[in-house]
Amino acid sequence: MSPEAPGFCHGAPPRGTPAAPEQALEWLDATTAALAGEDVAVAAAHGRVLARPVHADVPLPATALAGCNGYAVHARATTGAGSYSPLRLRLRAGGRAALAVDEAVAVASGVPLPEGSDGVLPRDEAEAFGPALEVYGAVAAGEHVVAPGAEAAAGDAVLVAGRRLRAHDLSQLVAVGLEAVTVVRRPRVRLVAAPGSALAAGDAAGVMLEVLVGRDGGLVEGRGFATDGAALDGLMAAPGADLTLVYGGSGDGDGDFAGAALGRGGALEIHGVAINPGETVGLGRCAGRPVMLLPGAPLACLCAYEFLAGRAVRRLAGGGGDWPYAVRRATLRRKVASRLGRLEFCRVRLEEDGAIPLAVSDGRLLASAVAAEGFVVIPLHSEGYPEGTEVRVHVYQ
Amino acid sequence: MSPEAPGFCHGAPPRGTPAAPEQALEWLDATTAALAGEDVAVAAAHGRVLARPVHADVPLPATALAGCNGYAVHARATTGAGSYSPLRLRLRAGGRAALAVDEAVAVASGVPLPEGSDGVLPRDEAEAFGPALEVYGAVAAGEHVVAPGAEAAAGDAVLVAGRRLRAHDLSQLVAVGLEAVTVVRRPRVRLVAAPGSALAAGDAAGVMLEVLVGRDGGLVEGRGFATDGAALDGLMAAPGADLTLVYGGSGDGDGDFAGAALGRGGALEIHGVAINPGETVGLGRCAGRPVMLLPGAPLACLCAYEFLAGRAVRRLAGGGGDWPYAVRRATLRRKVASRLGRLEFCRVRLEEDGAIPLAVSDGRLLASAVAAEGFVVIPLHSEGYPEGTEVRVHVYQ
Numbered sequence: 069m070s071p072e073a074p075g076f077c078h079g080a081p082p083r084g085t086p087a088a089p090e091q092a093l094e095w096l097d098a099t100t101a102a103l104a105g106e107d108v109a110v111a112a113a114h115g116r117v118l119a120r121p122v123h124a125d126v127p128l129p130a131t132a133l134a135g136c137n138g139y140a141v142h143a144r145a146t147t148g149a150g151s152y153s154p155l156r157l158r159l160r161a162g163g164r165a166a167l168a169v170d171e172a173v174a175v176a177s178g179v180p181l182p183e184g185s186d187g188v189l190p191r192d193e194a195e196a197f198g199p200a201l202e203v204y205g206a207v208a209a210g211e212h213v214v215a216p217g218a219e220a221a222a223g224d225a226v227l228v229a230g231r232r233l234r235a236h237d238l239s240q241l242v243a244v245g246l247e248a249v250t251v252v253r254r255p256r257v258r259l260v261a262a263p264g265s266a267l268a269a270g271d272a273a274g275v276m277l278e279v280l281v282g283r284d285g286g287l288v289e290g291r292g293f294a295t296d297g298a299a300l301d302g303l304m305a306a307p308g309a310d311l312t313l314v315y316g317g318s319g320d321g322d323g324d325f326a327g328a329a330l331g332r333g334g335a336l337e338i339h340g341v342a343i344n345p346g347e348t349v350g351l352g353r354c355a356g357r358p359v360m361l362l363p364g365a366p367l368a369c370l371c372a373y374e375f376l377a378g379r380a381v382r383r384l385a386g387g388g389g390d391w392p393y394a395v396r397r398a399t400l401r402r403k404v405a406s407r408l409g410r411l412e413f414c415r416v417r418l419e420e421d422g423a424i425p426l427a428v429s430d431g432r433l434l435a436s437a438v439a440a441e442g443f444v445v446i447p448l449h450s451e452g453y454p455e456g457t458e459v460r461v462h463v464y465q
Numbered sequence: 466m467s468p469e470a471p472g473f474c475h476g477a478p479p480r481g482t483p484a485a486p487e488q489a490l491e492w493l494d495a496t497t498a499a500l501a502g503e504d505v506a507v508a509a510a511h512g513r514v515l516a517r518p519v520h521a522d523v524p525l526p527a528t529a530l531a532g533c534n535g536y537a538v539h540a541r542a543t544t545g546a547g548s549y550s551p552l553r554l555r556l557r558a559g560g561r562a563a564l565a566v567d568e569a570v571a572v573a574s575g576v577p578l579p580e581g582s583d584g585v586l587p588r589d590e591a592e593a594f595g596p597a598l599e600v601y602g603a604v605a606a607g608e609h610v611v612a613p614g615a616e617a618a619a620g621d622a623v624l625v626a627g628r629r630l631r632a633h634d635l636s637q638l639v640a641v642g643l644e645a646v647t648v649v650r651r652p653r654v655r656l657v658a659a660p661g662s663a664l665a666a667g668d669a670a671g672v673m674l675e676v677l678v679g680r681d682g683g684l685v686e687g688r689g690f691a692t693d694g695a696a697l698d699g700l701m702a703a704p705g706a707d708l709t710l711v712y713g714g715s716g717d718g719d720g721d722f723a724g725a726a727l728g729r730g731g732a733l734e735i736h737g738v739a740i741n742p743g744e745t746v747g748l749g750r751c752a753g754r755p756v757m758l759l760p761g762a763p764l765a766c767l768c769a770y771e772f773l774a775g776r777a778v779r780r781l782a783g784g785g786g787d788w789p790y791a792v793r794r795a796t797l798r799r800k801v802a803s804r805l806g807r808l809e810f811c812r813v814r815l816e817e818d819g820a821i822p823l824a825v826s827d828g829r830l831l832a833s834a835v836a837a838e839g840f841v842v843i844p845l846h847s848e849g850y851p852e853g854t855e856v857r858v859h860v861y862q
Contacts, residue, residue: 114676128832133762137744176745176832178762219832229833234861235676236834239763242669243831271640279511279632331639347534365530365575366636394791394860428677435616435641437633438624463791464496464631 086347089411089448095338095351096376099358102386103253110241113233116251117292117386122227124244127167134175134188135212139201142169143187143209151204159201188212252386256289258279258309262300262317262326271317273369284378285385300329304354310384313377316364326361330354342448344410346372352373366434371413393462398423403455406446415440416461423461472740477624483737483744486808486845492748493773496755499783500650507638509846510630513648514783519624521641524614531572531585532609536598539566539604540584548601555599568600585609649783654678655706659697659714660721670712670766681775697726701751707781710774713761723758727751739845741807743769763831768810790859795820797854803843812837813858820858
């Protein structure tokens with residue numbers, strides 16, 4: 069066999085010292101930034117990131133609201149009322165028609181007050197007897213009332229740019245009268261499977277990547293299967309994607325198929341990062357857009373996605389790049405050994421306040437992630453942690 | 466005005482002592498259980514709950530895999546190798562063709578080994594010089610190899626019933642050769658807006674409910690606006706929904722429109738629950754299916770949804786009912802007062818390890834939830850917490 073045989077010199081894992089994780093993150097942060105804004109209907113804006121702040125055009129609330137469950141009254145009509153000296157008011161049906169001084173109307177917290185009322189008598193301080201309300205306490209004008217503009221004056225910022233919209237933020241947008249908002253465009257992500265023995269069993273990595281890209285705010289623009297180098301070249305160079313993720317064919321024993329293609333059609337700027345699993349990841353550019361090469365083996369693909377590609381998707385979508393996982397503190401129930409010079413992902417099971425390590429560098433099996441409730445990151449320059457160490461567990465959702 | 470005037474006797478908030486939160490949860494748990502299973506494609510099963518366990522038909526992995534990044538070898542060919550006594554092997558291109566005893570091939574963790582190889586030499590213990598691999602260490606047979614069946618033997622359960630499928634679970638399902646899985650059917654949830662002054666400003670609650678129902682695994686089957694009692698009766702009784710959520714028109718000062726309709730067309734079993742905000746919530750049944758009446762004011766609607774309706778959706782979808790929020794421990798930076806006899810939701814901002822309470826019972830404004838990072842639950846029989854108390858914060862996503 070000659071050293072010029074195809075694939076030979078690209079035999080993976082990539083040679084040389086892998087890049088430091090910090091260096092890969094710097095490359096990534098320099099390469100990805102929030103895309104431009106687009107207008108979408110408020111109802112479709114959940115999870116999107118505001119590209120511009122939202123201001124209230126009108127005061128919020130526009131009219132006075134009840135501040136508790138109870139009865140809207142004219143405050144002065146309750147003066148002197150007490151448990152031993154109750155007063156009586158006429159209990160009127162609902163609606164916002166002007167309230168007479170001797171009337172009261174049942175209101176729930178948060179609803180607009182009828183005209184004329186300027187106080188809300190808490191429910192405990194009155195009792196209804198047919199058409200009459202017996203009043204056992206006095207309220208001052210403005211008491212238990214949310215004044216117009218209490219949430220925001222006209223012109224105030226209701227939500228700032230960069231805000232990832234939650235379900236109840238959408239309510240607030242409707243309340244200020246908006247029908248559409250300007251949010252960061254969702255990054256179009258192309259998924260390309262490159263031939264590799266890790267893909268032989270089915271597209272196990274692709275199905276996972278599609279979900280993760282969506283979770284991080286991306287839109288899978290297409291899924292391609294590159295059966296040869298020319299197909300891969302074409303898929304990396306074709307317009308329409310903001311980010312291309314090639315999985316498999318990178319340092320997986322089948323020749324560095326993906327790395328060679330990116331080197332040929334664009335630039336492979338970092339190949340190999342000191343993370344484990346996921347070390348064979350590659351970062352580069354093609355046709356002016358970022359391309360990432362991910363391992364095809366599902367666990368390595370997961371870790372490389374989490375550490376690098378997911379951050380790219382979240383940054384393009386306008387987010388800060390942080391992991392979307394909740395963090396829980398737990399105490400290691402067994403020691404964890406880690407390889408010096410590798411940032412390692414240790415999957416753990418959670419048991420009350422304890423974290424039971426499942427696997428680190430020997431955890432090449434996806435089963436360790438399936439069995440885990442989350443993972444602990446062991447820094448580059450650590451050899452691991454003894455039993456009893458308090459660790460931060462990133463909890464899978 | 467006569468006591469028989471429409472809406473009068475239904476003047477809200479609902480009368481009498483509200484039900485204990487525990488009692489409402491018991492009603493809910495007795496009324497809702499996981500729906501039947503349905504088959505869906507693995508790629509569409511993210512977030513769904515397995516209705517049946519998944520077994521491996523074949524051993525997993527089916528063939529031996531590399532257990533680390535390195536070089537697949539015949540273990541016996543490395544016997545005696547050391548840093549001072551290196552051995553040489555021929556470095557072959559990738560692929561799974563049978564490996565000769567004097568050959569090595571680069572492999573990444575997790576990929577199938579070529580025929581004949583029975584050990585993986587970690588990358589650090591060898592160095593490639595053109596077509597030759599210099600070997601600085603010995604491996605034993607089976608070392609750094611994932612044996613066939615190491616993840617699961619044929620017939621083993623790979624995932625148990627009740628599992629909410631994560632992104633990487635889907636990978637594992639593909640790896641065991643499945644194309645479809647049996648998951649709990651998504652509950653069809655009907656959203657109905659009932660007339661009420663809280664809805665005057667726009668459907669602020671509806672847009673939020675639609676997102677929350679989706680988050681909890683439900684499918685919004687339709688959104689209706691009931692402009693009168695007959696329309697509401699019709700929407701509650703019509704087939705096609707597993708759960709109906711009526712919002713507005715329940716104890717909001719406009720007459721107990723929704724409660725009256727449910728009492729007429731079905732059964733209003735609990736009206737008023739000792740939670741704040743959200744006290745006017747109602748629970749009942751119509752045409753054999755659960756119906757919940759939620760307040761129309763967005764904050765009260767949010768809390769009532771979170772405490773009761775969301776749990777119903779999650780249970781119907783096969784989940785355990787727990788909140789989908791991460792919990793973070795934090796120290797109260799200010800005291801929180803709470804009303805005895807009400808389970809209260811206190812929105813808080815998070816600042817390092819501190820939680821700054823924004824509002825409890827006076828927090829009738831949605832702005833407090835928009836400004837908050839999460840909330841603290843203050844139990845029924847508590848009058849609140851002093852500054853410095855360690856609390857559990859449910860963090861909004």
